[in-house]
Amino acid sequence: MTLGTRALKIISGVSAVAVCGVSGVLVASDPRPAAAPLRPSLSGSSTKATTLVIPPSCGGAGVNAGGSASALDPSLLPVVQQLHEASTASERRSILALLTASQRLAVEAYVRGLQRMTNGSAASCAGSASTGAGSSIVPSVVAAPPPANPLINTYVS
């Protein structure tokens, strides 16, 4: 069977109308997200905050100590980023010097929480002993004659 040019034009026109109609119905019936921004914010604080989003901890809620970092005052998040980018101890001290004592402690605790997530969460989930960063570090004890006057005396804590 052969179709003439006119018949083919009619069929393609009807098909196009049908496809557009169905698509229109589907789009109209699809609910829009209630509050999703169409364009992400480009302000500096927002971009810094998004770099510090914490993935779910290994255990989630209900686990004794899933490696997670507790909420930090958002105004201190840029400081965390600066500490991360600092390459020397002196630079890190200069950054911390701008904070109050409580803020310094909060930031360092938060950073430890992040490190726990990246380094120690598996160990925490397994219940093994991951106290601090240390289990893999071997301290060096110098085999030298003991001095008469040590710098520091340890005693019962």
Add this chain to the structure above:
Amino acid sequence: MIGVHHSQIRHVFTAFGGARCEVIVCDSNPDDVSAIVADTHAFERSLSRFDLDSELARFNADAGSRVAVSPLLAELLRVCLDASALSDGLVNAACLPALIEAGYDRSFTELRRDTMTGKRPSRSMEVPALPDVLEVGEGWARLAHECSIDLGGVGKGWLADRLCERFDNAAINLGGDIRARGEGPQGRGWDVALCDGRTVTVRDAGIATSGISGRRWPGGHHLIDPRTGVPASTGITAVSVIAANALRAEVLAKGACLIGASAAGSWLQARGAACHAVAPSTIEPAA
């Protein structure tokens, strides 16, 4: 050969209820030392069980409820759980009710002043396993009803590590919990005297001493054995441990003190202690 000599600042102060604290930093400035002192006092204010306004005291008062916690308290609570795991439950922050029952119911400075302290009999109190009574989540924590937490030396060890890690060459001693980094003022490391009178030189390590001779009062001392619920009596006066950091050294020293003289050596060796000293014995390098 020209000897190495770094400029150093040394400062001694008191914190943690009368404990002697010492800071030695090389190639640094007085402002950095001031920050260490300020941070130590801020840490104590926030996490002292004796200050009813501290976050830890409020957390203890809210036992039974899920409460919001700061990053600092959350981190320290997780550290307590880690310490419990590392020590097979011997280092147990939930021993506070037993510690109070033993007589340690006020700051040690007040305790020393009070001549009546310790005259009451101490009864044994069951100490629950910490993981059974403490949950820590993201920004919240929950302590089981009628339980309470004392961070003890674990808090000092954690803080000594954080403060010392701000420097390339420094030693921080917070009441016997020591963290040292770098080559020291003379370039040969940091000389540290242990509880048995011996001295070791370390370059990057934590050193802690735990025992029953320091914080004691008539009828008791501060080292509670969670297995018995009363002050420990294991035949050890004190144990010094050298480990990778102050926190680990603190946990191991306390655990070794509790586990007793005969088993302490193998127990420490299995947990990676570099070496240890048991008073009055001599230092025993780990194999």
